[in-house]
Amino acid sequence: MPDPLDKRLLFVTGKGGVGKSTVALALGIAAAERGKRTIVCEVASQEHASRVFRRGEVGFHEVEMRDSLWTISIDPDHSLREYLTIQAPVRAMGEVLSRSRIFAYLTAATPGLKELVTIGKIWELAQLDRKVKRGRKYDLVVVDAPATGHGIGFLQTPRTFAGIARVGPIRNQAEALNAYITDPERTGAVIVCIPEEMPVNESELLEEELGEVGVAVDRVYMNAIYPERFSERDAERLEGAGDSVEGGARAAVRAALSERRRALAHREQLERLRRVVRAPVETLPFVFEPELGLDGIESLAAEVA
Amino acid sequence: MASVADLLEGKGVCICAGSGGVGKTTTSAAIAAGMSARGKKVAVLTIDPAKRLADSLGLPELGNTERRVDPALFEGQGIDSQGGELWAMMLDAKATFDELIAKHAPDAETRDRILENRIYQQISNALAGSQEYMAMERLFELHQEDRYDLLVLDTPPTRSALDFLDAPRRLTEFIEGRALQVFMRPTGIGMKLFGRGTSMMFSALRRVTGMDLIEDISEFFQAFSGMVGGFQERAKRVNELLADERTCFLVVCGPQGEPIEEAVYFHRKLVEARLPFGGVIVNKVHYEGEVETAAGDDVVGELTEALDDPELATRAAASLADHAALAARDRRNVEHLTAELRAAQVIQVPYLEEDVHDLAGLIEINRYLFATREEREALAAAR
Numbered sequence A: 001m002p003d004p005l006d007k008r009l010l011f012v013t014g015k016g017g018v019g020k021s022t023v024a025l026a027l028g029i030a031a032a033e034r035g036k037r038t039i040v041c042e043v044a045s046q047e048h049a050s051r052v053f054r055r056g057e058v059g060f061h062e063v064e065m066r067d068s069l070w071t072i073s074i075d076p077d078h079s080l081r082e083y084l085t086i087q088a089p090v091r092a093m094g095e096v097l098s099r100s101r102i103f104a105y106l107t108a109a110t111p112g113l114k115e116l117v118t119i120g121k122i123w124e125l126a127q128l129d130r131k132v133k134r135g136r137k138y139d140l141v142v143v144d145a146p147a148t149g150h151g152i153g154f155l156q157t158p159r160t161f162a163g164i165a166r167v168g169p170i171r172n173q174a175e176a177l178n179a180y181i182t183d184p185e186r187t188g189a190v191i192v193c194i195p196e197e198m199p200v201n202e203s204e205l206l207e208e209e210l211g212e213v214g215v216a217v218d219r220v221y222m223n224a225i226y227p228e229r230f231s232e233r234d235a236e237r238l239e240g241a242g243d244s245v246e247g248g249a250r251a252a253v254r255a256a257l258s259e260r261r262r263a264l265a266h267r268e269q270l271e272r273l274r275r276v277v278r279a280p281v282e283t284l285p286f287v288f289e290p291e292l293g294l295d296g297i298e299s300l301a302a303e304v305a
Numbered sequence B: 001m002a003s004v005a006d007l008l009e010g011k012g013v014c015i016c017a018g019s020g021g022v023g024k025t026t027t028s029a030a031i032a033a034g035m036s037a038r039g040k041k042v043a044v045l046t047i048d049p050a051k052r053l054a055d056s057l058g059l060p061e062l063g064n065t066e067r068r069v070d071p072a073l074f075e076g077q078g079i080d081s082q083g084g085e086l087w088a089m090m091l092d093a094k095a096t097f098d099e100l101i102a103k104h105a106p107d108a109e110t111r112d113r114i115l116e117n118r119i120y121q122q123i124s125n126a127l128a129g130s131q132e133y134m135a136m137e138r139l140f141e142l143h144q145e146d147r148y149d150l151l152v153l154d155t156p157p158t159r160s161a162l163d164f165l166d167a168p169r170r171l172t173e174f175i176e177g178r179a180l181q182v183f184m185r186p187t188g189i190g191m192k193l194f195g196r197g198t199s200m201m202f203s204a205l206r207r208v209t210g211m212d213l214i215e216d217i218s219e220f221f222q223a224f225s226g227m228v229g230g231f232q233e234r235a236k237r238v239n240e241l242l243a244d245e246r247t248c249f250l251v252v253c254g255p256q257g258e259p260i261e262e263a264v265y266f267h268r269k270l271v272e273a274r275l276p277f278g279g280v281i282v283n284k285v286h287y288e289g290e291v292e293t294a295a296g297d298d299v300v301g302e303l304t305e306a307l308d309d310p311e312l313a314t315r316a317a318a319s320l321a322d323h324a325a326l327a328a329r330d331r332r333n334v335e336h337l338t339a340e341l342r343a344a345q346v347i348q349v350p351y352l353e354e355d356v357h358d359l360a361g362l363i364e365i366n367r368y369l370f371a372t373r374e375e376r377e378a379l380a381a382a383r
Helices: A020-033 A048-052 A076-087 A091-099 A101-109 A113-126 A153-164 A169-181 A197-213 A232-242 A247-276 A294-304 B024-036 B051-056 B071-076 B093-104 B108-116 B118-126 B130-145 B163-176 B178-184 B189-194 B198-209 B211-225 B228-243 B257-272 B299-307 B310-341 B359-369 B373-382
Strands: A009-014 A038-042 A063-066 A069-073 A140-144 A187-193 A217-225 A281-285 B013-017 B041-046 B085-090 B150-154 B247-253 B277-285 B346-350
Touching: A009 A020, A009 A113, A009 A169, A009 A197, A020 A038, A020 A048, A020 A069, A020 A140, A020 A187, A020 A217, A020 A294, A038 A048, A038 A113, A048 A063, A048 A069, A076 A113, A113 A140, A113 A153, A113 A169, A153 A169, A153 A197, A153 B118, A187 A197, A197 A217, A197 A247, A197 B051, A217 A247, A232 A247, A232 B299, A232 B310, A247 A281, A247 B299, A247 B310, A281 A294, B013 B024, B013 B130, B024 B041, B024 B085, B024 B150, B024 B247, B024 B277, B024 B359, B041 B130, B051 B359, B071 B359, B093 B108, B093 B130, B093 B228, B108 B118, B108 B211, B118 B211, B130 B150, B130 B228, B228 B247, B247 B257, B257 B277, B257 B310, B277 B310, B299 B310, B310 B346, B346 B359
Parallel strands: A009 A140, A009 A187, A038 A069, A038 A140, A187 A217, A217 A281, B013 B150, B013 B247, B041 B085, B041 B150, B247 B277, B277 B346
Antiparallel strands: A063 A069
């Protein structure tokens, strides 16, 4: 089975609240530890990575967080401006255009253009022959993709745009992007799920839709799964002892039994997930930490790869 | 102390808002079921129905019109609904948008021109905000029809819980705005806006983007222009409905730091916008145990004695410590939320051991949502 970290471009997708940003960063850390020059891209100004590393906001700059690991927060305005400057037949024209308000109106008026230029920037980062002057070469670009509500509009944009614009530079650009993200040698996607009913359903749907767009799904991560700390036999013994103890000991018995019931429910969802998706499923443990910091994410990095 | 029933007393519209993944859909369904069990005729409008829940309510094919949940299901749970009814529908943004176009278009030709325009097809499917806008639109329409005592809206999952509030304004601005003016008459008003050099700018723009893209946009806006008035008027009335005193916003969130901060922010924005805030529902809260524990308790020692197994005793103690850390975090976060809101309208629902996927599950949640504060505390202690 293909290793997601061997791709050049990797989209981390999933429903809201499943820990997508965490998994994207864990994948980035894991790749960097293998010596791959890796950049983690955020696309909704979350600044998650910079916060985890306790750094200032990075914005539209490639900032190194540690050896071989960079991060950038991609926004459509900067992407568009950069695109115009690179793309315009005459450099001065690109600069005039990007300064003009007319372009703000075009992006406001053209649905999907923002997503298109965002993917355009992601693609540019993945090129060995960077369009940006003196651009750094990356081995892997990890994208913390926008949460999927219904559908995967974001990844679909290049294809729909190739359909909207019949001819012209935008069409050519859209086709090039689509060809890149649908090339399984270069681009892959992972789906992040948590062990609950709805996210499992959503993952099934997401895999189907990614398939329709033509993006290869390399892995599904079942995130935040409770550990199997107690066996059935343990549970029986704890139940037997529960009434004979008081205070903290009694609370511990209750906590352990409750944890076991949840762990069982999680296993059921894991089985469901394995039945409904085609890509290999890997599990990531629930991290018992009040707020997930760098340590917790590093422990996940050891598991993702 | 407030329960959901108190918060919704005399209300005609309940809007459940929050970021994705916090259990908003389930909460909306539970609120609707709870209010219908209290004698109200309730419709819940959902974006993304949980399939297993919908199936178990006998609504496998939910569409853009409301369907009633069989009252026998409530009777089966021992609930006398006292004449209440529960209806549900799934919002279909595209279908709602198409209906809206059909309603506002001056003639069949304009209607077809818009419906077939490729830019429109993009907007109705994908434009950020259009799904939110259509949710509001459908809510408004149902409210106009006045067939229900209460409408519960499960808002679309957005990155920011606030996006949908802005949606009607964004969409009308987009339609009526300068972008429209510019692309409708690139040489007329565009000239005025940008001054000399505009036509050169346009030719540069066309070279960079491709000619026909601009033409499609232009055509779409021209077809749309006759309908702008209707849309503006409509958006104004939708906004009035949102601000009405019979409307109630409930914010749904999770107990972790980030969702709590988001709820605080959302509350502030609602207050700033003078929209009727009802309260916050915090889902999946880890409660501290019901058993009195003291710092000095020798948990491992006592358990080792009772179980005759130091290794299992250690694991159970670790489970307690892990759980207690999460419970302490949740308590701190909820306290912070309550302080920020300067009120007691914070309703907590515990992290249940199993997912909710049927009416019985909703009723279980409603023991918390509809309990007074004292009852909730008693419930938490009994767990």
